[in-house]
Every structure is written in structure tokens, then in C-alpha cells.
Amino acid sequence: MDGSVLSLLSVLGALAIGAISPGPSFVLVARTSIAVSRRAGLAAAFGMGIGGVVFATLALLGLHALLIQVGWLHLILKVAGGLYLVHLAVRIWQGAAEPIRVPDGTANSRGTLRSFGIGLTTQISNPKTAIVYASIFAALLPASPPTWILLALPPAVFLVETGWYAIVAVAFSAGRPRAVYLRSKAWIDRLAATVIGALGIRLVMDVAKPG
Template structure:
């Protein structure tokens, strides 16, 4: 197998393992799928994929070196990302006791766009993920990869991220998961809010630690 092809597959495999690992992104897509609709969950998955493209592009442009040399920028991104996740967690917690409403056609369209935006924002709110991308690229890509690899990476990353979270969306929007959610909506929403909020608080606290 060509070395460049092997490097590309290695990068995608490492990113796939990271995507599959449970975290706030997984929680958000699963909750969106069972609380709103399958289409909204898939829209959130597409947002996650778009966020992956952002990280992949920035990694190829040398984001790791920039964040390493400009310490205040990394800390700023940490605080901003952490505060966003805390804000999202508070909103989910506050709505935990509200009943699920069946939206009309216009609201469904708006909900899909909103789900995409929340998925994208959640994905890019953690600057540590940017470091993971940059580290994987630095470790597994050759020093001077051919142009086709650089062009293929962003869309391939999109397919990996979107593909996994779309599977999550389809699985959790099935009848049994949705019925279980409706029976225990308040507790499930509060658990999801706790997971997302915990990561947000952790990011802010990490930024506050003396270097």
C-alpha cells in the first residue's frame, strides 16, 4: 500500500476512534434525536462533521504551533468554549421538565437549522479537540504530504465525523429509545446537561490554572 494512502487511513482511523469515544457531542446528538426528531439529530451530526472540517483545516494550517506560541489565545478559546457549554447545559436543564411538543412544518425546518448550528458550535467549542487533530496530523502524516492528501483530508474527516454521529442519530431516534426518553425526560435531560456542563466547567478551570 502506498505510504500516503496508509497515512491518510491512519489519520482517519485515529479520528474515528476519538469520535466514537462518548462525550458531550455524543450526548448532544443522542438527545436531539430522541427529543426532537431523527432529522434534527442527523442535522446535528452534519454540524459535528462541519466542525471536524474546521479543525482539520486549521490543523493543516498550523494551528498547533500558533496555540503553543500564543498562550493567551489558547486560554481565551478555552474560556469561551467552556462558557458556551455551560450556557448550553443550563438551557437543557431548565427545559428538562417541559413536555415534548410536536412542531409544525415551519418549526421543524427551523429546528433542523438550529440543530445543525448547535452541533457545529458544540464541536468547535472545545479547543482541546483542535490540539488532538493537530497532534494526530503531526504524528501520522508525512512531513510533506502530496497535494491530493491535503485536499482529501477535510472531506474525509467530514464523512467520518458525520457518519458516526448519523449512526447515533438513527439509533437513538428509534421507537424504543424515544419511548424511554419520554418516560424519563427530566432525568435524561438533566444527565445530559450535567455531562455537557461538567466539560464546560473543566475547560474554564483548566484555563484558570497557573501555567
């Protein structure tokens, strides 16, 4: 497989794992789907996807320019990205047994446009999401990625983010799938933590290898 294609798939895979790991965005979409409607949950999912595109575009513009001019910065960011992913994996593992608390009651907003706005704002205002994007892009993209990767990443990120949160919206707007997921949360979190931690360790070890 071509190295550029592998880099793209690695980035998307890492972002998918990060999106799947429950966090504030997950809880927001789940809550909206349960308390308002499936349509409102899907609107929030769309907002998450647009927020992901914003992060992807900013990360590409900023990191791409820096890494071309300062080669050693790529190594530093790669180590930092690996260490952050290990830290994230530990946090996810520690919280695996904690139940997800979805607020009860009726949401204030009834419109899909407002649900979209809340989803977008939640995604953009989450500093951890910005760090994850910057870390993954710096760690897994080549220092000088081809133009087609720069053009393909934002829409691909949109599909990953929106696709996952749309699944969440559909699942949590129905009773049985919601119950099944909540029963399996500990195993899903631990699996995600294992994968993320292994990726982080591999990144650090690759930089430490001589030559």
C-alpha cells in the same frame, strides 16, 4: 501499500476512534435525536461534520507550514500527541462504567437549521477536539504530505464525523438500539481506550528508537 495512503488511513482511523468515544458531541446528538426528532439529530450530525472540516483545514494549514520549516518540531509534536492519546485513553477507561446521562424533556429548538447550528458550535467550541486533531495530524502525517492528501483529508474527515454522528442520530431515535448501546457502553469505551492508548504508546516509542 503506499506510505501516503497508509498515513491517510491511519489519520482517519484515529479520528474515527475519537469520534466514536462518547463525549459532549455524542451526548448532544443523542439528546437531540431523542428529545426532538431523527431529522434534528441528523442536522446536528451534519454540523459536527462541518466542524470537523474546520478543525482539519486549520490543522493542515498551520501544522503543514510549521513542520516544513522546523523539522524538529515534528518530533516534539509527535511525542506530545502520543502522550495526549495515552492520557485520553486513561480518561476514557476510567469513565467506562459511568452511565451516559441524556437529558429528558423537550428541547427548545424545533428547527433543523438551529440543530445544525448547535451541533457546529458544540464541535468548534470543544477544545479537546482541537487538541485531538492537532495531535493526530502532527503524529501520523508525514512532515511534507503530498498535495492529494491535503485535498482529500477535509472531505474524508467530513464523511467520518458526519457518518458516525448520523448513525448515533438514527440509533438513538429508536428505542431498542438505544438500550443495547447503553448496556454495552462499558465494553465499547474500554475497547476504544485500549486502541487509543496503544497508538499513543507506539508513537512515543517510535520517536525513542535510535536512528
